Amino acid sequence: MVRKFFVGGNFKMNGDHASLMKIVENLNTSNFAEDVEVVIAPPAIYLDFVRKSVRKEIEVAAQNAYKVSKGAYTGEISPEMLKDLNIGWVILGHSERRTIFNESDELIASKISHALEVGIKVIACIGERLEEREAGVTNDVVTKQLVAISQKVKDWTNVVIAYEPVWAIGTGKVATPEQAQEVHNYIRNWLIKNVSEETSLNTRIIYGGSVTGGNSSGLAQKLDIDGFLVGGASLKPEFVTIINSRA
């Protein structure tokens, strides 16, 4: 398979110096399978500390970044600032940003486009809410989110798509491998039809939502699941089991 397995850890608004150092020390001393890319996303205030403490092969992501380089945007950080700190990745469009902070598809697409222009790689999150799944409109929701991105992004080389059904995030209700594969396959076909066959073949589509060391290997066997975005379990030693779930 051409696509390198990808595992991201989204620490959300958790951790302090001491607990993050423990996580980093565990990652620094653990063995990873050969063909896996690992990216961890601590809170913004700890990005520099984590970048300087974690071993080089592990990449670091911000959990958010704004759509312009600088200016009067109190509380925001820019992709240019991430670059300045040697942070290579950013998570954009996470459902918590969409829901709690009212981020629109359009704002998210602008943020993705600006980060890519600056050279920051993007984990772009999409996914349906429970009522949308129950109403049978999962593919429509995902399509709308993808269309918004594709209107501003032409080159998807540095984008990883995270399919994260909102009903599975932080709930302990993981999608079954079949449920996840079905949507991943839909996304892959959408990329063929709307971007290009090459993009579809090369773009990692990762799954997020209550992934644990106990359920990751079943999900990882599926053809169109190229890795995971992990929340809660990325703060625990079992994150290493998830990283190695294809091994």
Ligand code: PEP
């Ligand atoms: C996430 O926050 O992206 C996530 C998938 O969280 P959890 O693994 O805790 O469901």
